[in-house]
Amino acid sequence: MAQHINKKARFHSLTANRLLDGEPVYLTGDNGWSEVLTDAVIADGKDEGAKLMDIATQAVKDQHVVNPYLFDVDVDGDKPKPISVREQIRATGPTVRLDLGKQAS
Amino acid sequence: MYRYDEFDHTIVKERVTEFTGQVKRRLAGELTEDEFKPLRLMNGLYLQLHAYMLRVAIPYGTLSGTQMRMLAHVARKYDKGYGHFTTRQNIQYNWPKLKDVPDILADLATVEMHAIQTSGNCIRNVTSDQYAGVAAGEIDDPRIWAEILRQWSTFHPEYTFLPRKFKIAVTGHSNDRAAIKMHDVGIIIVEGENGEPAFDIYAGGGQGRTPMVAHLVGEKIPARDLLHFMDAIMRVYNMHGRRDNLYKARIKILVHALGAEEFARQVKEEFAKGGAGEDLKLPDGEIERIRAYFAPPAYETLPDTDAAYEKALAEDKAFAQWARTNLADHKVPGYAIVNISLKPIGGIAGDASDAQMDAVADIAEAFSFDEVRVTHEQNLTLPDVKKSDLYEVWKRLDAALLATPNIGLISDMIVCPGLDYCDLANARSISIGQMISERFADLDKEHDIGELKVKISGCINACGHHHVGHIGILGVDKKGVEFYQVTLGGSADENAAVGDIVGPAFTEEQIVGAIETIVETYVANRQDGEIFLETYRRIGIDPFKETLYAAA
Numbered sequence: 001m002a003q004h005i006n007k008k009a010r011f012h013s014l015t016a017n018r019l020l021d022g023e024p025v026y027l028t029g030d031n032g033w034s035e036v037l038t039d040a041v042i043a044d045g046k047d048e049g050a051k052l053m054d055i056a057t058q059a060v061k062d063q064h065v066v067n068p069y070l071f072d073v074d075v076d077g078d079k080p081k082p083i084s085v086r087e088q089i090r091a092t093g094p095t096v097r098l099d100l101g102k103q104a105s
Numbered sequence: 106m107y108r109y110d111e112f113d114h115t116i117v118k119e120r121v122t123e124f125t126g127q128v129k130r131r132l133a134g135e136l137t138e139d140e141f142k143p144l145r146l147m148n149g150l151y152l153q154l155h156a157y158m159l160r161v162a163i164p165y166g167t168l169s170g171t172q173m174r175m176l177a178h179v180a181r182k183y184d185k186g187y188g189h190f191t192t193r194q195n196i197q198y199n200w201p202k203l204k205d206v207p208d209i210l211a212d213l214a215t216v217e218m219h220a221i222q223t224s225g226n227c228i229r230n231v232t233s234d235q236y237a238g239v240a241a242g243e244i245d246d247p248r249i250w251a252e253i254l255r256q257w258s259t260f261h262p263e264y265t266f267l268p269r270k271f272k273i274a275v276t277g278h279s280n281d282r283a284a285i286k287m288h289d290v291g292i293i294i295v296e297g298e299n300g301e302p303a304f305d306i307y308a309g310g311g312q313g314r315t316p317m318v319a320h321l322v323g324e325k326i327p328a329r330d331l332l333h334f335m336d337a338i339m340r341v342y343n344m345h346g347r348r349d350n351l352y353k354a355r356i357k358i359l360v361h362a363l364g365a366e367e368f369a370r371q372v373k374e375e376f377a378k379g380g381a382g383e384d385l386k387l388p389d390g391e392i393e394r395i396r397a398y399f400a401p402p403a404y405e406t407l408p409d410t411d412a413a414y415e416k417a418l419a420e421d422k423a424f425a426q427w428a429r430t431n432l433a434d435h436k437v438p439g440y441a442i443v444n445i446s447l448k449p450i451g452g453i454a455g456d457a458s459d460a461q462m463d464a465v466a467d468i469a470e471a472f473s474f475d476e477v478r479v480t481h482e483q484n485l486t487l488p489d490v491k492k493s494d495l496y497e498v499w500k501r502l503d504a505a506l507l508a509t510p511n512i513g514l515i516s517d518m519i520v521c522p523g524l525d526y527c528d529l530a531n532a533r534s535i536s537i538g539q540m541i542s543e544r545f546a547d548l549d550k551e552h553d554i555g556e557l558k559v560k561i562s563g564c565i566n567a568c569g570h571h572h573v574g575h576i577g578i579l580g581v582d583k584k585g586v587e588f589y590q591v592t593l594g595g596s597a598d599e600n601a602a603v604g605d606i607v608g609p610a611f612t613e614e615q616i617v618g619a620i621e622t623i624v625e626t627y628v629a630n631r632q633d634g635e636i637f638l639e640t641y642r643r644i645g646i647d648p649f650k651e652t653l654y655a656a657a
Contacts, residue, residue: 022155023156063134090155096453096535100185
């Protein structure tokens with residue numbers, strides 16, 4: 001799988017795809033899953049990131065999500081903001097079809 | 106066109122039932138994702154950036170109006186009203202829900218369609234020339250041989266777990282429209298003994314991170330030995346192809362490592378092991394049975410010119426512009442091959458809406474003996490249109506926004522889905538294609554530039570064929586930011602070549618300007634009648650480097 005985190009980056013959030021429809025979802029502070037990136041919990045440092053990954057691994061076992069991974073974020077106020085273009089697009093939808101994906105709803 | 110026999114019907118039906126059960130077990134928690142993933146991939150179901158993606162096979166790019174209408178139905182009922190035609194002559198749906206996929210496959214099966222062998226390390230959908238059977242000068246109809254290869258390769262137990270995916274293309278024409286030499290195996294039909302077709306077989310071509318042009322490994326292989334010879338190639342590859350390294354597993358790496366001569370020798374040795382190969386030889390009756398499915402339709406005897414067509418050309422400038430680029434010569438007098446561009450200016454290459462697919466199905470039924478082709482350049486073709494019907498066909502295409510007059514011109518690009526959809530992509534492709542298309546939108550300017558194939562990939566896997574673009578664009582990621590590397594001088598035709606990297610990559614803001622500079626450099630240097638590729642081959646890369654990087 002592609003690398004989504006940079007060694008030097010401090011803050012991460014965790015994303016996965018929902019099993020039923022493949023929708024990108026984000027792990028929230030109450031161990032739930034949200035379709036909205038800004039709902040994602042922010043891990044400060046490696047250890048907190050690993051804890052999020054443990055929760056996600058269980059969610060994979062429980063048939064909620066697939067393909068979980070951590071990605072780099074900046075902290076904007078108390079909300080995560082994705083750094084890579086990939087995660088920005090994933091959080092919104094195709095940049096060439098603004099009528100599709102999360103941005104459409 | 107080929108019609109399913111009882112075996113085809115049975116295996117497709119059984120596969121739908123099997124996968125329906127697998128999805129059910131997955132959703133019930135009886136299969137883990139690790140267990141399920143290889144199963145879904147065997148049924149063309151990927152997980153992409155925003156959703157699942159289903160890739161449906163269109164064998165050798167040929168489909169009927171009924172099948173096209175089913176593709177529209179799937180787009181409308183289960184997806185978001187459109188589909189994406191690919192360089193493998195397939196169609197992809199970008200938003201199916203896992204729970205719906207069994208129903209989609211069941212619907213497709215009602216019109217003899219499926220998603221088998223559109224993924225995984227098997228022999229993939231065999232591709233072919235979109236002008237198969239209708240181009241003047243063709244040695245034989247490649248669809249016959251593509252169909253024979255389809256039957257041989259479908260669920261072939263020996264070739265279900267190859268070291269890596271395996272792509273075969275077939276053409277019956279000396280003008281290569283199927284990128285034969287960029288495939289794992291490319292087959293060119295040539296004249297054999299006693300007027301029978303024979304095959305020149307090329308192996309070891311491919312793109313990706315290690316682009317290579319295929320080598321001739323079998324010359325004038327007799328028709329009846331086709332499968333015997335293919336078995337020999339597959340066995341050498343299956344035995345010696347690398348399974349330890351994903352990036353070195355394609356047959357091109359093996360052919361390169363052994364050398365083409367040694368590879369060909371091993372294939373011949375393997376071929377000889379089959380003895381006279383009687384059990385592997387194609388029975389005459391079988392070849393003729395398949396050939397009969399592709400018998401020419403009931404063409405009318407017509408004069409080659411049509412007064413009404415000529416009049417429309419003279420009186421309707423927009424029609425004449427379209428006819429100039431989008432028509433090709435047909436082997437039968439009074440008929441033409443119609444190309445439907447899926448590259449509207451500023452649009453998304455290869456995308457068609459459900460309404461457009463329905464419109465194409467209607468037009469094909471009414472005017473082209475109920476047949477449509479998908480091209481590897483992400484366009485559609487109506488192979489058999491009477492010249493007297495061309496004006497009406499054009500009007501109907503135009504009403505469906507399918508009459509962009511740009512086949513072969515700079516805005517007729519191959520563009521992969523890129524980072525807007527693809528999980529593997531490093532950069533966006535579609536948006537770059539749109540910007541280039543808009544920059545060169547002036548049709549007179551496009552015609553002045555002439556034939557120019559721009560191909561764009563969003564990552565090194567090269568689904569957008571950038572290596573063989575006259576101008577190739579490769580999206581790369583530099584610390585989360587998109588950059589674009591440019592190659593020049595590639596070609597996928599009978600003179601196939603891999604392009605040369607021109608220099609350091611450009612930013613998203615710079616790339617369209619860079620393409621414009623490249624085109625200007627060509628225009629300034631071209632001699633009478635030279636297309637871009639000819640000028641490039643004559644003057645080399647240096648003049649382009651100079652104009653691109655002079656200011657730096």
